[in-house]
Amino acid sequence: MKKTVMLLLLLASASAWSADVRDVRLWRAPDHTRVVFDLSAPASYQVFPLSNPSRLVVDIKGSVVKSKVSDPEFENTPIRNMRHGVRNGSDLRVVFDLHKDVNIRSFMLAASDDLHDRLVIDFLDKDSPARTVKHAVDITSGRRPVVIAIDAGHGGEDPGAIGPGRLKEKDVVLAIAKELQALFNSTKGYKAELVRTGDYYVGLRNRRDIARKMQADLFVSVHADAFKNAQANGSSVYALSQRGATSASAAFLAQRENQADLVGGVSLMDKDDILAGVLTDLSMTASLDASLRIGTNVLGGMGKMSRLHSSRVEQAAFAVLKSPDIPSILVETGFISNPGEARKLATSWYRKKMAEAIFTGVDAHFRLSPPPDTYLAALKRGEVKPRQYTIASGDTLSEIAARFEVSVAQLQRENKMAHTDIRIGQTLVIPES
Numbered sequence: 001m002k003k004t005v006m007l008l009l010l011l012a013s014a015s016a017w018s019a020d021v022r023d024v025r026l027w028r029a030p031d032h033t034r035v036v037f038d039l040s041a042p043a044s045y046q047v048f049p050l051s052n053p054s055r056l057v058v059d060i061k062g063s064v065v066k067s068k069v070s071d072p073e074f075e076n077t078p079i080r081n082m083r084h085g086v087r088n089g090s091d092l093r094v095v096f097d098l099h100k101d102v103n104i105r106s107f108m109l110a111a112s113d114d115l116h117d118r119l120v121i122d123f124l125d126k127d128s129p130a131r132t133v134k135h136a137v138d139i140t141s142g143r144r145p146v147v148i149a150i151d152a153g154h155g156g157e158d159p160g161a162i163g164p165g166r167l168k169e170k171d172v173v174l175a176i177a178k179e180l181q182a183l184f185n186s187t188k189g190y191k192a193e194l195v196r197t198g199d200y201y202v203g204l205r206n207r208r209d210i211a212r213k214m215q216a217d218l219f220v221s222v223h224a225d226a227f228k229n230a231q232a233n234g235s236s237v238y239a240l241s242q243r244g245a246t247s248a249s250a251a252f253l254a255q256r257e258n259q260a261d262l263v264g265g266v267s268l269m270d271k272d273d274i275l276a277g278v279l280t281d282l283s284m285t286a287s288l289d290a291s292l293r294i295g296t297n298v299l300g301g302m303g304k305m306s307r308l309h310s311s312r313v314e315q316a317a318f319a320v321l322k323s324p325d326i327p328s329i330l331v332e333t334g335f336i337s338n339p340g341e342a343r344k345l346a347t348s349w350y351r352k353k354m355a356e357a358i359f360t361g362v363d364a365h366f367r368l369s370p371p372p373d374t375y376l377a378a379l380k381r382g383e384v385k386p387r388q389y390t391i392a393s394g395d396t397l398s399e400i401a402a403r404f405e406v407s408v409a410q411l412q413r414e415n416k417m418a419h420t421d422i423r424i425g426q427t428l429v430i431p432e433s
Contacts, residue, residue, distance in 0.1 A: 018062045019043035021092065022116060024082070026072035027156040029200035033077040035096075036157055036265065037119040039063070045119055047106045054098040058106075058121065063092040078102045078123050102126065112263050118157070120265045143375040143384075145191040146366050148184050149211035151221040151320065152177035152194065153257070156201035158264035161226030163342035170199065172345045173222040176333060179355035180222070186410055187363070188386075188432035189375040201264035204319045211326055217371055218294065218362065219328040221320050224345055225253065225309070226337040233338045234309030235302045235354075238330040239291040240322060241315035249309075253332070254316035290327035293369075298331060298361030305353050306334065331358055356413075387430035391422050404430050 020040040027034040037060070044061040065084060074081060080097040087093040103124040111117045152174040154160035160169025177194055184192035195210050196202050202210070211219045225236070227249075238250060245251035295313035302308065309332070321328040333354050334341040344350040370376035378384045389400060397420045401408045408420065414431045422428075 018064060018090075019060065019117070021060070021063060021065045021069060022067070024069045024072055025157075026074070026077070027200045028077055028198070029156075029202075030197065031125050033079065033123040033125075034156065034200065034265065035072065035079075035082075035121045035123070037094075037121075039117040039119060042108065042110070042117050043119070045106075045108075047104060047121065049104070054101055056096040056098060056102075056104060056121075056123075058094040058096070058119075059087060060092045060094070060119065062090055064090075065092065078125065096123075098123075109262070109265055112259075115157075115263060118265070120157075143378050144373060145189055146218070146371060146374050146376055147214055147216045148181075148190060148192040148362065149214050149216035149219045149326075150177045150181055150184075150192055150194050151207050151211070151219060152196045153221055153223040153320075154201070154260060154264065155196050155199055156264060158201050158260050160260075161224060161336045163224075163226070163336035163345070164339050165342070165346070167336060167342050167346050169224045169226070169336050172224050172336065172351070173333070174199070175348070176351045176355050176358075177222050179352050180220070180358055183355055183359040183413075186407070186431070187359075187413070189366075189370075189379065190363075201266070203261055203264070203266035204258070206266075207320050208323045208326075208328075211323065211328075216326055217366075217374075219321070219323060219326050220358065220362070221318075221328070221330040222358075223257070223330060223332050224334055224336040225332040226256075227252075227335060228337075230337055230339065232309070233335050233341050234307045235299075235334050236309040236314060236332045237295040237299050237302070238314050238316060238318060238321075238332070239295050240288060240328065241317055242288070245316040246312075246314050247310070250314040250316040254318050257330070258317070258319045287323070287325060287327045290365075290369075291321075291329050294327055294362060294365045295329045297364045298329065298358055301357035301359075301361035301364075302331075302354070305357050309335075360413075387432075389428050389430055391424055391426045391428065393424055395422065395424075396420075397422055400428065400430075406431050 019042065021037055022040060023038040025036045043063050046059045048057050049055065050057060072082065078099050080099050082094060082096050084092060084094045103126065105122040105124060107120055109118040109120060154170040158170065162168055174196065181192040181194055184190040193214050195207050208219070238253070245254060292313050299308060299313060318330055321330060334345055336342050336345055366376055370380055375384065379386065397408055397411060401411050410431045411417070411428060412420070414429050
């Protein structure tokens, strides 16, 4: 029989008590489907495939389903349906009927904070197109855009910090990331891609790898802070530190963020070989310098619309920022644990303003120091000219925007206008539509 399903068999240490299944949850990612069993205790288990028809069998020793669990939605996944029953009088057998053959990865996660012990089963898509990230090139000018990798923190099994009213960090930062992506992609000379496009978890190392496949010029990781003291407030920006944290709060945050893989459901069997010698590489020094300069500009933009938790770019050993060849910053958009800031972060208006602040800071840096092979570099050298329009009698900003097929917000942003008032004879730079 042709082996089309990779079998990963992992036996956890045997437990002396039964592990009740409390719930079953499903997350869909671009290249895999994750099924998570919430357990009342650690358990031994087996995973094996069956064919004709394709199935995956999961046996959990000494386990029962004591209450009605959620019925996952299997639409757009390789799973047709799930069924379960009792085996050997005391063990739980779960069978997944599959539409097609898949690769399998499975592992146990220990209880953490509000999360129970969990059994994670990943159904890995074969030859998924989502795994390949194509580098965008500006064909019209022959000069490439500045590529921005936008990373919304947490996701899936890992909600991140949880604020009043069960406001989840993973939802807030994904919304901000999408607003930020829209701002870059509506501005000539930029191309922005999301590292996480939906509600699923991406390992910290994989986030860096995705940015590298994008050939990104900048990696921006978006988060919403939390602290045990609900009075803590303010936005902040972080970069990697080679020598230790610049403050106790930076060290605390880095430790919390670096534990995300334990919560989000990532197998830790593979070791991070990037760090072996990379911190002494000269490219890391250059990337850190650029990260600090970009972070300072972003702080300046954020400081105009929110209180800053720190007036300087803080540094700590954030795992997600350890890319030797890509300038990387982590932006904390506020304290979701603070009731006042949580109310703001819950609104689309504030998320949009925060995205605009981040965009303004990043744009200011790349207008001044663009990569040499980009459209922005050609623009700075005067090799290409932006479109311009001189305002005549009777013109309004909205009419000009409609004429050139751009938005009023784009016109304001391109010309650094705080309002829509214009005057006869004023020259406007017209962004690309």
